[in-house]
Amino acid sequence: xxxxxxxxxxxxxxxxxxxxxxxxxxxxxxxxxxxxxxxxxxxxxxxxxxxxxxxxxxxxxxxxxxxxxxxxxxxxxxxxxxxxxxxxxxxxxxxxxxxxxxxxxxxxxxxxxxxxxxxxxxxxxxxxxxxxxxxxxxxxxxxxxxxxxxxxxxxxxxxxxxxxxxxxxxxxxxxxxxxxxxxxxxxxxxxxxxxxxxxxxxxxxxxxxxxxxxxxxxxxxxxxxxxxxxxxxxxxxxxxxxxxxxxxxxxxxxxxxxxxxxxxxxxxxxxxxxxxxxxxxxxxxxxxxxxxxxxxxxxxxxxxxxxxxxxxxxxxxxxxxxxxxxxxxxxxxxxxxxxxxxxxxxxxxxxxxxxxxxxxxxxxxxxxxxxxxxxxxxxxxxxxxxxxxxxxxxxxxxxxxxxxxxxxxxxxxxxxxxxxxxxxxxxxxxxxxxxxxxxxxxxxxxxxxxxxxxxx
Numbered sequence: 001x002x003x004x005x006x007x008x009x010x011x012x013x014x015x016x017x018x019x020x021x022x023x024x025x026x027x028x029x030x031x032x033x034x035x036x037x038x039x040x041x042x043x044x045x046x047x048x049x050x051x052x053x054x055x056x057x058x059x060x061x062x063x064x065x066x067x068x069x070x071x072x073x074x075x076x077x078x079x080x081x082x083x084x085x086x087x088x089x090x091x092x093x094x095x096x097x098x099x100x101x102x103x104x105x106x107x108x109x110x111x112x113x114x115x116x117x118x119x120x121x122x123x124x125x126x127x128x129x130x131x132x133x134x135x136x137x138x139x140x141x142x143x144x145x146x147x148x149x150x151x152x153x154x155x156x157x158x159x160x161x162x163x164x165x166x167x168x169x170x171x172x173x174x175x176x177x178x179x180x181x182x183x184x185x186x187x188x189x190x191x192x193x194x195x196x197x198x199x200x201x202x203x204x205x206x207x208x209x210x211x212x213x214x215x216x217x218x219x220x221x222x223x224x225x226x227x228x229x230x231x232x233x234x235x236x237x238x239x240x241x242x243x244x245x246x247x248x249x250x251x252x253x254x255x256x257x258x259x260x261x262x263x264x265x266x267x268x269x270x271x272x273x274x275x276x277x278x279x280x281x282x283x284x285x286x287x288x289x290x291x292x293x294x295x296x297x298x299x300x301x302x303x304x305x306x307x308x309x310x311x312x313x314x315x316x317x318x319x320x321x322x323x324x325x326x327x328x329x330x331x332x333x334x335x336x337x338x339x340x341x342x343x344x345x346x347x348x349x350x351x352x353x354x355x356x357x358x359x360x361x362x363x364x365x366x367x368x369x370x371x372x373x374x375x376x377x378x379x380x381x382x383x384x385x386x387x388x389x390x391x392x393x394x395x396x397x398x399x400x401x402x403x404x405x406x407x408x409x410x411x412x413x414x415x416x417x418x419x420x421x422x423x424x425x426x427x428x429x430x431x432x433x434x435x436x437x438x439x440x441x442x443x444x445x446x447x448x449x450x451x452x453x454x455x456x
Contacts, residue, residue, distance in 0.1 A: 023055050029122055030084040032091055034261050037084060040101075043124045045260070048081045055080035092121040095218035095255075095265040097200075098168030099123050108264045110252055124218060128197030132328065133321030140314055141191060141323045147302075148184045149177075152294035152344060156188075157327075158335045159292070163270045164195045164327040167220045171337040173289070174246040174271035178278060178346065179296030185274050187308065189223065191315055191323035196220040210234075210241055215257040217245070218265050223272045235283040235354075246271045246290040278346065279353035285407060286351045295346035355407070361388040363408050374434040374446040375410065376425060377401060402433075411436045413447040423447060425454040 028051060029038045036045040057077035060068040068076040094108045103121040106113050146153040159175050177185045193201040200220035208216075209224055216222050222245065244250065245267075253267045275281045278295055311319075365384045369375060381392045391397055402412060410433040414421040422429040432450060434443035 025055055025058055025080050025083055025088065028055070028080075028084055029088045029090045030081070031093065031122070032085075032089055035085075037081065038090065038093070038122055043126065051081050051084070052079050058083040089120070090122040091116075091119045093124060093263050094121050095124040096168070097125045097127075097220060097268065099125070108252065108266075110254065110264060112252055112266070126197060126199055128195060128200070128324075130194045130197075130324050131321050132325040133318050133323075135322065135326040135329045137318075137322040138326035140311065140319065141188075142326070144184055144311065145188055148179065148188060148296045148298055149294045150297070152292075155292060155342065156294055158330065158332060159270070160192050161327040161330040161332060162335065162337055163192070163221050164324065165330075165332065166337070167196065167200070168266075168268060169337060170248045170251075170266075170268045171270045172247040172339075173341045174242070174273055174291050176273045176275065176282065176291050176293040177296075178275045178281070178294065180299050181276050182300035182303075183296045183298040184303065185296075187311060189272070190312075191320040192221065192327070194320040195324035195327055206234075206238055209245075210238060213256055213258055214253070215255060215260075217253045217255050217267075217269060219269050221270045221272060223274060225274050226276065239283045242271065242273075243290055245269060279349060282350055283354045284347065284350045285354065288347075288351075289340040291347070292341035293344050293347040293350060295344070295349075359404055359407050361391070362404050364388070365392075366408060366410075373438065374413070374432055374443070374450045376430045376432055376450070378425075378428075378430060402431075405433050406436070409436050410434060411443070413443045415447070416444075423451055425451055 027040055028046070029040070030036075031038050031045060034045070036047060037051045038044075039046050058080055060076040060078050062068050070076055090102075092107050094103070096103070096108075101123050103113070103123055105115060105117050105119060106121050107116045107119050108114070108121060142153075142157070145157055149156055156175065156177070159171065162169070162171050177188070179185060197220070201223070202216045202219040202221075203223045203225055204216050205226070206224055224242070244253070248267045250267055252264050254262055255265055256262050273282065273291075282291075284291060284293070361384075362380070365380055365388055366372075366375070368383050369379065377392065381389060384392050392401070405411070413423075413432045413434045415423045415432075418424075420429065421431075423432050424430075425432075432447040434446045438446065
């Protein structure tokens with residue numbers, strides 16, 4: 001019943017306090033490593049004082065299960081924290097979709113789950129609780145995906161369906177959704193968030209992904225929003241760092257959350273990158289096997305505000321449930337989550353934009369040499385002209401040259417007979433680079449042939 005409170009100058013109506021369900025020790029587990037207590041509904045850790053103040057004392061019992069009484073015949077009680085320490089103990093926490101809340105006789109290490117009789121690992125994962133609708137009524141959402149990504153819609157939909165159907169399985173490539181602002185990227189993902197459970201769908205910025213804390217590793221879908229050009233160094237760093245989350249191995253990730261003890265979780269998150277930038281956004285090399293790049297040809301004017309509002313009203317009126325049902329029932333036969341994704345035309349546009357001018361100049365010099373199976377920097381410098389020659393002979397660029405050669409398809413061949421790994425050509429120590437398409441044995445053989453040819 002509302003309570004009307006009259007104070008000088010105004011009248012206020014407040015709700016009367018309602019009776020809440022009392023907490024019991026069954027709502028908690030004792031987390032032994034930090035002497036804290038896991039509150040099951042929220043998966044949060046509580047301190048001892050909080051548990052003892054919110055949970056009533058627990059009646060003590062003897063070895064036979066009978067109530068313990070004091071000298072006056074009164075029931076003896078113990079603090080709930082002490083009772084939890086003795087009776088509901090967990091040795092470890094993790095996050096593992098598809099597994100029960102309590103992983104009995106199991107622990108997780110940096111290599112995966114191991115057997116440990118008597119140990120208990122608490123599973124932080126909570127499955128979605130969305131009420132499913134009718135898969136046949138998801139047409140509105142399907143039309144949106146096909147409008148925004150007419151050439152890539154089938155792969156995008158199957159990628160999202162995999163996250164709904166098999167959250168416990170690693171999908172070994174990231175999904176990149178690109179396009180101008182306002183074309184519908186967020187609208188496509190909204191019902192998917194509810195299908196996997198909003199608490200299993202996390203969003204971070206590119207800077208956050210590069211940060212120290214990575215609690216987002218325990219997510220069915222991790223969306224990195226507005227991935228854009230962060231400067232040349234950060235673009236490469238972002239690419240290298242995101243590979244850990246885009247594909248496995250590693251099979252297990254070490255999670256570092258603020259105020260939590262570090263723990264391990266299976267590397268099964270699905271990575272989605274959204275961007276408004278095509279050629280000045282992400283860095284992607286030509287041999288990348290971890291990203292499927294979808295780019296929308298639409299512009300914001302293609303859809304009116306009224307249409308967007310109607311779509312979101314439909315989501316709230318049951319559309320989310322219809323999309324969840326469709327994704328859950330979609331036949332994924334033929335969709336291989338471990339295979340390298342197809343390379344779209346947008347992917348190649350990004351690759352071309354990611355190449356530095358020095359890469360093309362170096363490729364031209366290699367072409368001038370006839371694309372040999374093995375070469376040296378000295379040989380490159382002799383064949384180069386103009387700015388390419390200046391760049392190759394500038395000692396400040398020595399550390400960058402091996403990376404440029406790698407992008408041109410050449411890797412260093414180590415001389416196993418020399419401590420420094422270098423080869424002697426024309427009485428000078430040099431590094432030899434061979435085509436990366438060759439086997440290790442073939443690269444070494446081509447290096448030896450080059451040394452013999454120079455010795456003549």
